[in-house]
Amino acid sequence: MGTAVVLLTRDLRVHDNPALAAACAADRTVPLYVLDPKLAGLSPNRTRFLHQSLVDLREQLRNRGGDLIVREGDPVAETIRVARDTGAETINLAADVSGYARRREQRLRTESERHRIGLELHPGVTVVEPGAVRPGGGGESYKVFTPYFRSWSAATWRRQAPTPKQIDLPNGVTIGRLPGLPAGESPHACEGGETAARHRLTTWMRQDIEGYGEAHDDLPGDGTSRLSPYLRWGCLSPLALAEAARERGADAFVRQLCWRDFYYQVTRAFPTLSTEAMRPAADRDWRHDDDALQHWKDGLTGVPIVDAGMRQLREEGWMHNRARLITAAFLTKHLGIDWRPGVAWFFRWLLDGDVPNNSGNWQWTAGTGNDTRPYRRFNPIRQALRFDPEGVYVRRYVPELKGIDGAAVHQPWRLPESEFRSLDYPGPLESHRDEAVWLR
Structure with missing residues (x-):
């Protein structure tokens, strides 16, 4: 042949x-x-x-x-x-x-x-091919997740392709060399490759997948799969992963894989997802505040749960899914800053950064994308108290606050003034004097 x-x-x-x-x-x-x-x-x-x-x-x-x-x-x-x-x-x-x-x-x-x-x-690249399921009425893509999930779940998945046992190269082909390994920026980034991916998958399947539905929002417990970088580069087959999760009854995890497919079919219909709002009317007059944006990037907003997420991003090239929601909502809904600089910053650091999921989720959070409740707000303190009740996640990434016990770590400015000032940590009103709206 x-x-x-x-x-x-x-x-x-x-x-x-x-x-x-x-x-x-x-x-x-x-x-x-x-x-x-x-x-x-x-x-x-x-x-x-x-x-x-x-x-x-x-x-x-x-x-x-x-x-x-x-x-x-x-x-x-x-x-x-x-x-x-x-x-x-x-x-x-x-x-x-x-x-x-x-x-x-x-x-x-x-x-x-x-x-x-x-x-x-x-x-x-996905479990179900983008465009394989379409909404009634001739639409090119689903704009709301729940009806897509129903169609996606009912679709016939393809059969897995066989793994080649023997590969024969043509004679005389020049192989070519890979450049030396780049340094990267995040000191605790996970290792790439199919071998590392399959090892991580095996470990997670054996230890954690059954509890995913209850644990995936738990910030200190870190009950997520951490497989997203391997899916982004195709080191793992999304279909094989979805089938394995189905067999284990991990319906909550299968649903997350469907969310991934959802944004791929959105991007197929709307390829400018990283730069253009899907709902232009909601792409409001964003504030331009370079100082506040830089504090957010550096993890120095003075809001511990936000700063912890942003520092995890730099340290690991990855961020917990709940922290992604909190940090993105803080930038767009509380500081009122355009979602596009957030997209770009995440793209720089995330091992799993891709157009469909990074940009799609940012637009969802900013209210310019597929969220059916585009004006919803997330109070970062309430989120912190719910998903990191003892402050374990915050202390893991914000060492200035390691000496504060329990949930008090989420609102350090409420400590006695002398104790707070000894922390070498910014207060929210000092960092952004006119950005106290998140307290509401």
Whole structure:
């Protein structure tokens, strides 16, 4: 059957990889990753995670007799060049939804047709393909989650793709070298790659998945899966994860995977999700306050639960899901600052930062997106007392407050003045004298 190229993008795994499995049906297979200079430097954390994932993927492919072919440059030009050099008849690619991915796909289709090379698109980035379920009345995508969840749950999921046992490269193909491992910015970021992902999955399935429904909002307990970076890069199959969770009866976790798919189908219909409000009428006159924005970025707002979340983001390249909601709501609903700088800041640090989920959730919180109650507000102190009642999460990330016992840590300004001033921690009225609206 000749030679096939598989252009790997956000499907950096060998298990349940439909694009790779299809390419392996050919006599010779060329697994290819192209380092695009246009994407370099956007996030040192994600660059480091990506390179770790590529190193691991190369090892997985070598264990099966193949290798990872690496090129640097324009992904379309480099893919066509590799296909021509190896005499490939087809190029295989996982379909994706961001504006960048869809432009790449269209350019690759145009160039493939010009060079008489077939282009085959495959699922694999989501559980249910974006666009596979649609609302009644001819709409392109669901705008409300609950009806989408019903359709998604009733949909027939595809069968998992077989894991290749043997991969045969064409003779004479230049392998290409990966650059040295970047440093990243977050000292406690998790390690990338399918091997690390499967280890984390096995541990979590054995220890924590049954209690996810009760524990996933518990800030100090950290009962979330922490699998989102591996899903973002495709080190784990979302379908395989959803099926495993279903088998264990972890319906609350399956619902979260549906939320992930929900934003992918939203992005397919609205690819400018990171920069344009879905509800323009709610994209109000935002305040411009560079000082307040910087305090928020630095975790120095004087509101401990907010500062803890923002510091976790820097330390780990990840943030607890409840803390993401609290910090985003504080910026947009309490400080009144535009959601777009928040999107950009999270993109810089998050290992799992992607357009559908990062931008979709920011718009939901800001009231410009898919929230059916766009004017809802979250009081950060009430959130802290509910989800971190003894202040364990706050003290974990805000060391200035380690000496405060119990829930008092959430409102340190209520301590005796001399004790508060000895903490070397900003008070909210000192940091943002006119930002006391969050107290209401």
